[in-house]
Amino acid sequence: MTDEAPGVAATPRPPYTAVIFTSTRTPDENGYAPMAQQMYDRAAKQPGYLGVESAREDIGITVSYWRDEESARNWKQVAEHLVAQRRGRDVWYSDYRVRVATVHRDYGPDESELG
Template sequence: MSDHSQAPVAPVGAYEPPYYAAFFSTVRTQDQSGYSETDARMEDLVQEVPGYLGMDHAQTPGGLGITVSYFRDADALTQWRTEVEHRAAQQRGRAEWYQSYTLHVAKVERSSGFTRAGVPWRPAAG
């Protein structure tokens, strides 16, 4: 979410299924006033949710952003979805920052990973 250029370049590790993934795809508006600060706050806040597992983010040069957040169970995902500051950020996003977005939530039934020998891997949390 916040300054992804400084984040380690490694995907969130594979977890033992089942767990949930929320796929948030966005196209942002030109005016992003206040977005970075709110984004950083949301990234800090989601880490406080019991059952939050991590997040992957990618941005295309054309402006499509994709954030995938992982949660151990549906209760953790619901807690994040209904968190008061997150709800306020969602409303501001619709009013100011997003030209369009989609949200897909899926139950992960299979998960695996690969790391080339000698390459540091960000261990799975949670």
């Protein structure tokens, strides 16, 4: 996987938790791509992980999906992730916002909206 996860994540029927990370990058690329890859790989092994979607242009938006808020909270506290968070704050991001939400509805082009 690269810095930008390909495709649309396959998620189960709601409810589940979405962690939305919106960021603006600094020009410093030193170590960013390998760390991003490590975080994608490590997150995918976490209990409760469901998938990720990511896109970047002027701003980046990464949405990770979790079985529940506890699973997302546990990921936030993983040691390697704490290191990446600190490096992001200190070096890679000029601004960012993290939002945590519960998904109540989820449908695609071949499904009707439920609820």
